[in-house]
Amino acid sequence: MSSSRFGNKEVVGVDVTFCIAKRQMIGALRAGPVRTAYESAGAANLDQHCSCTWQRSGKVDRRRPLGDKGEDNRVAGGRSERERLFRATFIVTARELNEQLRAALDDQAGLDDAEQIVRHHRYAPFDARTVDICLRIARQVGVKDDGNLSDEEKEISAEFSANARARHALKFAVGVLRRASSDQVPLDSHVLTHILALARPCTKSTVAWIVKRRIESIQRYPADAIGYRGLVIHFVACKRQDMLFELFDEMVRVQPATLDVDTFARFLNGFLKFKLYDTAWHVWSIMREPPFSRQVVVDSAILSSGAWICARGHGKAEGALWITSQYKALGLEPPSRELSLLTAAFVHDGWMAEALRTMEWTVHLNYVLHQREIIQFVDRCVRHHAWAELLQLADPLSKTNIIEHLCARRVLTDWDLWEEFSENSKLPEALLGYSTEDTREGPLRTWRLGSAIHTQSVGIKVPGNLVGDGALLTSSAAAARPVPLADARMDPRMLSLHPRSRTHDTNSSTTDDLGPANERFTVLPGDMELTNSMDATRALNDKLQRALFKRTPLSDVERILNAASGVPRSNWTLDFLLRLARYERDADPRRRLAFAVRMVQVARCDGAELDSYALLQTLPLARACQKVNVVLSLRNLIERQGHTLSERAYNRLISHYGACHRPDLMFQVFCQRLDMYRGADADAMRSVMYGLLRNKKAKTALEVWKIMRSPPHSESIQVDAGLLECGAYICAHGEAEEARWIGAKYREMEITPPSKPLHVLVSAFVNSGNYKEAREYMRWIMQLGCTLHERRLYQYIPDCQRRGKPEELLPLSDVLVEAKNLVSSRVEQVLVVQAFLRALSRAAWLQLVDKHLVADCAQRVQNRWNISSGRMA
Structure with missing residues (x-):
């Protein structure tokens, strides 16, 4: 590397060979056409050298070749030949630009640093690797923590900061694509994947559509299955039902091979989310017809979507029957919700026999037969006087519900219907409440018995075995138990x-017109x-x-x-x-x-x-x-x-006991929830762990964390940023293994962690004696633009002395020198640096470390923060 004077400007980073080539270039430009200049300059030799930049007052100044006073001649394909010659001779090569961007990506630099690199090399040509690195930097960029804001101000501006970050990253990505388009860089589906991830937080659907069209115009063929699938997810998230339907129409016409079962399921779920049930049924019908019926491999996800479609509206019982046959052909056990939806579809269209078979299947799989299914079935039978189908409910599995739902739910409110049902039914007299056929108040007594049993059945003690002619079997949503008729008082x-x-009004005028009946x-x-x-x-x-x-x-x-x-x-x-x-x-x-x-x-x-x-x-x-x-x-x-308490009630109980400082009850309710529902969601886990931490039950919180990490809960719980932050506080006392797992999850999920969890992870590594990892996380904090708090340094320095490892203080000097934002104030900076220098001085005085290394580290820290120490002198 050499430095010389040329044209009263200092040329940096240009060797002798390059200067000779430059002089030949200038002479050729003065003498003849551009092609002669390019040949005389020796382009093959120039590609091996860096380009030349002039620096004036810290700003990059582009200069035109001598003799060129006019504007550049632009062509449709990009820059003119003269400008390409200028770029090949004097501008930084794309290889060096990629190396700098790659270094910024590895260091997890901010978006401002990436923009500065691209702006500094604004004349360097882009290639596919440059575009990929820039888009990856835009995806990993995080919100910088401003140390001047209080915690309340940060919470208030959190949503605004997230939106601003997303818009900033998307703007940077669009600028990169524009520059790549001018350089005729070929774009592929990976670029579309990056753009979709950046545009989704901003709900920008038009940007994604334009990028897709641009990629198709460059590649000369439509997007692949991954790109189409990402567009489906993006349009659903952006609530663009028009673009979603247009995309489906395009895939059917242009790329039918990309419509697999997963893509169909995403389309169906999107239309169901928009409540476009007719459109969803149209898509479902297309999927079941050739050629898609031959290429789509049916699974449980697509059958679940079909069940939701069939339950919305009439005329879809045939689709529900096909779904039922597919479940049986594949040997799958449908969930309880899907069976309930299929039952509703059969009932809506009057397929009562199929509805009964589905209800029997529900009971056979040990699912709870919900009240709404019985009510829908009974209501349909009553309105059409289909007593034969209604009586089929009186089997050992569903007989227990018929009186409760007919009487207590008041499905039958007309005395004539009661009379017709009583005359046509063959149920036992004990169930109907009759003593003889001529009992005048039979229907009324049945109605009153049903109302009484509905409220008393859950609170009556039944001595002995009362199942028989003198007992009435009833059930509710929670429990079913026999109740004697003698105890069923209204x-x-x-x-x-x-x-x-609605209730029956005995004083209505219609009662007087009934005649002898x-x-x-x-x-x-x-x-x-x-x-x-x-x-x-x-x-x-x-x-x-x-x-x-x-x-x-x-x-x-x-x-x-x-x-x-x-x-x-x-x-x-x-x-x-x-x-x-x-x-x-x-x-x-x-x-x-x-x-x-x-x-x-x-x-x-x-x-x-x-x-x-x-x-x-x-x-x-x-x-x-x-x-x-x-x-x-x-x-x-x-x-x-x-x-039985619902899952939501259990979660609220956990929060309530935590707020009332009753960790024993909170942990007890949490264990009961696990036993009742065989698991817990992320909200329940986070609530109980935060409650235990607030009540200074760190060991119990660690037990809950390990329960979450162990099967089967680890497979069902979706880990998110809130759960990782809670885990960071749990392992702060020295659980290094859990801290490593949390940090790896942050990187794996590409989540930018806030400043506080990272500081807590540093504390966990320090408490466990893993000083190297603690310093790595300190650098991670500084790379995110956050302030390294003085508490972590005050914890690190004495811990090294207490454990007898003063040599771990020497690498800490590199962290202090690299830090841009050190501690919260200037006063704390002085105190922290002085504490560090005193610790180094003590270690050197006790001959625990080399005094020359101590002097070098102390000198670098003093020069960085402009702080003097009398002890080191």
């Missing part, structure tokens, strides 16, 4: 009414009392619903309840009251909780069922008062009635 208050539910259904005094109580409950529910809509204060709600003191409370009444207490912000938290507890007690006395929804409404009220016993009592009442 209480008018035990009703579960929706505010807008009406004499069989004489209205008794108890029946009138029952009807009046139902009307009063419905009126109260309507008032509470209006009060909830208007956000009425609790004082006014109490006046409404006092005015309706004798009205029985139903499930909907309790729901409205708990929501009113929850949304009342002006009242005292203790008063709101006391009101909710009082309403639960009254509703319980009136026979209202308590479930997970009541618990979810009560938890915010109890958390404001830090109450645990109230929640425990309510949960015991719910479980005593035979209900």
Whole structure:
């Protein structure tokens, strides 16, 4: 490498051979045409040397060849021949540009550094490798942490920073593609993959479409299967249903070979997400026709999408039958949700026999037969008077549900339908509630028995074996148990009414026109009392619903309840009251909780069922008062009635116990959730681990973390950035193996970690004595543009002395010299550097390390931060 003077400008990085070639070039330009100049310059020799740059005041200045005063002659294919000659002679080669970009990629440099490199070599030609490296840099760039902002300001600007980063990276990538297009660089599907990943956070669909068209124009053939699949995912994420349908039409016409089962499934799920059920059915029909029926290998994912399509609308029972046959032909066990959807499709189109077979298949697979399936089936049979199909439910698997769903759910509300059902059915008299065929109040008694059993079946102790003629088998969503007819007494208050539910009005004019048949259904005094109580409950529910809509204060709600003191409370009444207490912000938290507890007690006395929804409404009220016993009592009442808490209720209980500083109860509920649902999701894991950490139960949190890392939970839980951050705090006490796994996951998932988790990982490596890895993570923090906090340095320096490893202080000097943003303030910089110099001085004085190495390290750190130390002198 040499330095010389040429034209009163300093030429940097040009050897003697290059200077001679340059003089020949200038002379040729003065003498003759461009081709002569290129030949005389010796292009083959010049390609082996660096180009020449003039530096003036720190800025790069491009100069035209002597004798060229006009503008460059542009051609359609790119730059003119004269400019290409200038580039071949004086500009940096593409190889050196790629090497610098590759170094920036390996060092995980920021986007600003990459832009500076590209801008500095703005005349260097691009190739495919340059484009690939630039796009990879744009994908891995992270949000730089500004040390001047507080934690609240960072949280407020987190979303804005993420959006700004995505837009900045996409803008850089588009600029790279424009420059590559001017250099006629061939683009492939890998470029489209990078652009899709950059455009998705910005929801830019047009950019992806333009890049696809550009790639097709360069390659002269359509995109491949990977590119099309990425476009499908991108258009669904951007909510561009028009472009999604256009893409499907193009694939069918141009590239039908790329339509595999995975691509079809993504199209179907996208149209279902947009609620375009007819379009999804159209795509489903195309998939089942040649030539796609021969090339698509059916799997469980495509069958699941088809089940969702068949359940949306009418006329799709044939598709549901095909899905059922495919499940059986492939030997697959469909999930419970898919079977429920197939049952709904058969019921909608009146294929009752197939619906019954699907329900029997559901029970055979030990799935829960949901109430909505029974209700849909029964409602269809009742509306069309199909009693033969309805009676097929009375088998040992589903007989237990028929009275509850016919009576308690009030599917049959017309006495004539009850009479027809009673005359045509062959069920046992115990099930219908008859003593003889001529019992006048038979249908009414059956209806009343069903309502009573629906509310009492979960709370009655059944002594001995009561299955027989004197017992009625009932079931609910949670449990099924036999209930004797003698214990099934009707209480008018035990009703579960929706505010807008229909009931039979015995005073209607249609009752008087029934003629002789009406004499069989004489209205008794108890029946009138029952009807009046139902009307009063419905009126109260309507008032509470209006009060909830208007956000009425609790004082006014109490006046409404006092005015309706004798009205029985139903499930909907309790729901409205708990929501009113929850949304009342002006009242005292203790008063709101006391009101909710009082309403639960009254509703319980009136026979209202308590479930997970009541618990979810009560938890915010109890958390404001830090109450645990109230929640425990309510949960015991719910479980005593035979209900099982939902997954959401378990998650909220974990959060509540953690906020109330009860880690023992929190861990107990977490274990119960694992036993009940055979696993947990990422939110439940993160909630219980953060709760244990807040309550200083680090060892228990580590146990939960190891449970998450072990099968089968490791296969079902989707690891995300929040879970990795929680794991970093757990392993801060010295779990080096877990810290390595977390760091590897960050790199594998291409997630830019925040500053705090990285600092915690540094602390984990220091506490475990892995100083080399601690320094690597310090460099990672600095590469992301974050400030290296003084706490990590104050932890590193004394830990080396305590473990008797003063030689680990010497490599720390390299970290201090390389740091751009060291500690939080100038005062802390002085204190940290002085502490480091004192530790080095002590190690040299005790002859634990070489004093010459100590002096060299101390001198470099002092020169970097301009700090003097009297101890080192």
